[in-house]
Amino acid sequence: xxxxxxxxxxxxxxxxxxxxxxxxxxxxxxxxxxxxxxxxxxxxxxxxxxxxxxxxxxxxxxxxxxxxxxxxxxxxxxxxxxxxxxxxxxxxxxxxxxxxxxxxxxxxxxxxxxxxxxxxxxxxxxxxxxxxxxxxxxxxxxxxxxxxxxxxxxxxxxxxxxxxxxxxxxxxxxxxxxxxxxxxxxxxxxxxxxxxxxxxxxxxxxxxxxxxxxxxxxxxxxxxxxxxxxxxxxxxxxxxxxxxxxxxxxxxxxxxxxxxxxxxxxxxxxxxxxxxxxxxxxxxxxxxxxxx
Amino acid sequence: xxxxxxxxxxxxxxxxxxxxxxxxxxxxxxxxxxxxxxxxxxxxxxxxxxxxxxxxxxxxxxxxxxxxxxxxxxxxxxxxxxxxxxxxxxxxxxxxxxxxxxxxxxxxxxxxxxxxxxxxxxxxxxxxxxxxxxxxxxxxxxxxxxxxxxxxxxxxxxxxxxxxxxxxxxxxxxxxxxxxxxxxxxxxxxxxxxxxxxxxxxxxxxxxxxxxxxxxxxxxxxxxxxxxxxxxxxxxxxxxxxxxxxxxxxxxxxxxxxxxxxxxxxxxxxxxxxxxxxxxxxxxxxxxxxxxxxxxxxxxxxxxxxxxxxxxxxxxxxxxxxxxxxxxxxxxxxxxxxxxxxxxxxxxxxxxxxxxxxxxxxxxxxxxxxxxxxxxxxxxxxxxxxxxxxxxxxxxxxxxxxxxxxxx
Numbered sequence: 001x002x003x004x005x006x007x008x009x010x011x012x013x014x015x016x017x018x019x020x021x022x023x024x025x026x027x028x029x030x031x032x033x034x035x036x037x038x039x040x041x042x043x044x045x046x047x048x049x050x051x052x053x054x055x056x057x058x059x060x061x062x063x064x065x066x067x068x069x070x071x072x073x074x075x076x077x078x079x080x081x082x083x084x085x086x087x088x089x090x091x092x093x094x095x096x097x098x099x100x101x102x103x104x105x106x107x108x109x110x111x112x113x114x115x116x117x118x119x120x121x122x123x124x125x126x127x128x129x130x131x132x133x134x135x136x137x138x139x140x141x142x143x144x145x146x147x148x149x150x151x152x153x154x155x156x157x158x159x160x161x162x163x164x165x166x167x168x169x170x171x172x173x174x175x176x177x178x179x180x181x182x183x184x185x186x187x188x189x190x191x192x193x194x195x196x197x198x199x200x201x202x203x204x205x206x207x208x209x210x211x212x213x214x215x216x217x218x219x220x221x222x223x224x225x226x227x228x229x230x231x232x233x234x235x236x237x238x239x240x241x242x243x244x245x246x247x248x249x250x251x252x253x254x255x256x257x258x259x260x261x262x263x264x265x266x267x268x269x270x271x272x273x274x275x276x277x278x279x280x281x282x283x284x285x286x287x288x289x290x291x292x
Numbered sequence: 293x294x295x296x297x298x299x300x301x302x303x304x305x306x307x308x309x310x311x312x313x314x315x316x317x318x319x320x321x322x323x324x325x326x327x328x329x330x331x332x333x334x335x336x337x338x339x340x341x342x343x344x345x346x347x348x349x350x351x352x353x354x355x356x357x358x359x360x361x362x363x364x365x366x367x368x369x370x371x372x373x374x375x376x377x378x379x380x381x382x383x384x385x386x387x388x389x390x391x392x393x394x395x396x397x398x399x400x401x402x403x404x405x406x407x408x409x410x411x412x413x414x415x416x417x418x419x420x421x422x423x424x425x426x427x428x429x430x431x432x433x434x435x436x437x438x439x440x441x442x443x444x445x446x447x448x449x450x451x452x453x454x455x456x457x458x459x460x461x462x463x464x465x466x467x468x469x470x471x472x473x474x475x476x477x478x479x480x481x482x483x484x485x486x487x488x489x490x491x492x493x494x495x496x497x498x499x500x501x502x503x504x505x506x507x508x509x510x511x512x513x514x515x516x517x518x519x520x521x522x523x524x525x526x527x528x529x530x531x532x533x534x535x536x537x538x539x540x541x542x543x544x545x546x547x548x549x550x551x552x553x554x555x556x557x558x559x560x561x562x563x564x565x566x567x568x569x570x571x572x573x574x575x576x577x578x579x580x581x582x583x584x585x586x587x588x589x590x591x592x593x594x595x596x597x598x599x600x601x602x603x604x605x606x607x608x609x610x611x612x613x614x615x616x617x618x619x620x621x622x623x624x625x626x627x628x629x630x631x632x633x634x635x636x637x638x639x640x641x642x643x644x645x646x647x648x649x650x651x652x653x654x655x656x657x658x659x660x661x662x663x664x665x666x667x668x669x670x671x672x673x674x675x676x677x678x679x680x681x682x683x684x685x686x687x688x689x690x691x692x693x694x695x696x697x698x699x700x
Contacts, residue, residue: 003357025334055558056566068335146559 006079009089010041016144019045022069024173029071038072077106086114097128104129114138118189122155122182132157136166150175151186184249199227200258210278228278232271240265293385295689300429304331305362310689317690325377330362342369344377360432387433387442388692391426393419394446400700401445401691443692450484451477453521477525481687482507483515486626489680501623504615509629512537516615536604538581541571576600583631605641616649628682634662650674
């Protein structure tokens with residue numbers, strides 16, 4: 001059983017991983033670039049736990065126990081006691097390569113390096129280390145504490161043992177793991193993006209309103225939320241980046257970003273984070289129902 | 293024989309060392325040698341508290357990350373030359389384990405065999421929060437004390453005599469057959485202890501009286517005991533049903549939770565925590581789940597605290613009245629557990645107005661009797677009202693001795 005976990009990069013996803021693992025009883029040490037960022041991350045996790053208490057999801061005692069298992073640092077070498085270290089910095093190859101190369105030099109050779117990426121190549125990241133067999137991808141979905149799925153991604157050189165340990169870790173933190181081979185977009189991203197993109201085309205072509213498109217999918221196919229609201233929650237700029245990445249990697253026209261998406265991103269309508277995308281949102285991220 | 297009683301929870305191990313035998317049970321000469329609790333297992337500052345007869349008490353906060361280390365610590369405390377009570381672990385003649393759920397398989401305590409263990413594991417689905425830790429505790433104890441018998445004592449066993457019309461819910465029968473959805477009842481060891489104790493206090497065999505036993509602790513339940521057998525109990529499929537408790541709602545219209553889940557967009561987990569951890573006394577008062585604190589606040593005039601106490605006592609009164617009818621009359625009402633043994637005001641309020649059923653409280657006796665055993669009704673009250681200090685560990689120790697003697 002994993003007793004300690006290292007996490008590098010405590011942005012939204014990193015915080016989610018830290019919180020989830022600590023909740024499952026694992027001691028977590030996370031690394032950020034400055035004291036200030038460490039404190040910001042701890043503060044954000046505290047706020048997230050308070051929100052859980054408000055929603056009756058946990059008690060104050062649970063919160064105290066979880067926080068007591070979390071420690072922040074600015075020194076990556078402090079992660080060397082953890083058998084598994086997850087990198088969760090921004091999804092950018094240059095940045096991730098730099099982090100991986102640094103971790104490879106300070107962590108013991110047996111440590112498993114995990115990258116949390118939704119689309120980048122594990123093989124390419126593994127190539128900057130001296131342990132390509134012990135590099136594996138784990139794609140957590142957002143928000144991490146609420147999504148019970150993780151994609152465990154094999155690179156070309158990832159060993160069976162590494163994949164086994166990554167899946168075992170996923171089970172420990174109460175996630176269901178699916179195993180995927182490295183390929184642009186894996187399963188989740190590759191399937192959801194064309195759906196979102198097609199929904200935007202339907203709106204752009206004047207076939208139906210954004211609201212009716214979402215109603216069609218929620219009521220017609222029992223989706224918990226419609227594709228356009230999902231896109232708004234992901235951030236339309238992110239959706240555009242991923243679409244461009246898939247289009248670039250695979251070259252198929254079905255991944256060509258919808259022109260309406262480009263237009264909205266240029267106009268600064270990025271979804272929930274700017275308060276407006278296909279729909280309007282309040283500061284707490286709740287959708288504001290329009291009055292016809 | 294010396295019996296080690298173990299109660300393993302998710303992050304705690306409670307234990308007692310009790311000297312008992314069939315003769316001791318008969319003569320009432322059992323002896324408690326030591327007791328303790330290891331809490332906050334899994335954290336770097338676990339809490340250890342241990343007290344043995346005539347020895348200095350132990351309080352420490354070591355690093356205890358898992359149950360194995362905790363149970364090893366239990367054995368080292370018991371055998372410690374300065375604070376312990378036995379010289380060597382070989383003096384322990386048997387281990388009695390508290391197991392929360394025995395399903396429909398176990399109406400009695402069991403000597404744990406491979407077969408019994410397999411069936412306890414099968415009950416995990418019914419008690420996913422408790423049985424896994426009970427099983428883990430057994431497995432570790434078996435490794436550390438391999439040569440002595442281990443006995444499982446179930447919280448549900450005493451209620452296996454509840455008849456079908458009281459244990460079934462008004463739901464499609466297929467749910468009972470498919471998923472075992474029925475009333476199981478809990479706190480069985482406590483209700484059994486109270487029944488046995490009342491034999492002594494009433495001076496009659498249990499086959500000659502009916503009782504309403506109220507176990508009011510962190511969790512609360514009431515049982516209708518007819519001639520020594522449980523015929524109905526307030527907790528149900530899980531310990532959530534029945535009385536208002538410290539953090540649990542007890543009875544409510546099941547449609548409420550469906551409605552709230554939709555309105556507040558709650559997940560199953562959130563709804564479960566809402567009902568089990570954020571409701572009851574703490575949910576209603578917004579102050580505390582501790583009755584002592586609420587009584588203090590209510591005396592100071594806090595309306596929320598008063599409302600929580602009102603709800604608690606009213607629900608209890610409803611159950612006492614209902615079980616009086618179910619039993620066709622009762623000989624005694626028994627209060628036990630932290631609240632039942634110490635909160636005179638709760639006892640008074642929950643029997644208030646039940647004079648017509650023959651329950652006549654003596655206010656002075658009730659006020660004076662706290663943390664002690666005795667009668668709190670008037671001498672001529674047709675139904676006796678009693679306070680009894682419950683002792684689940686003693687039941688586990690006794691059953692362990694009986695199971696080994698093949699005399700359950």
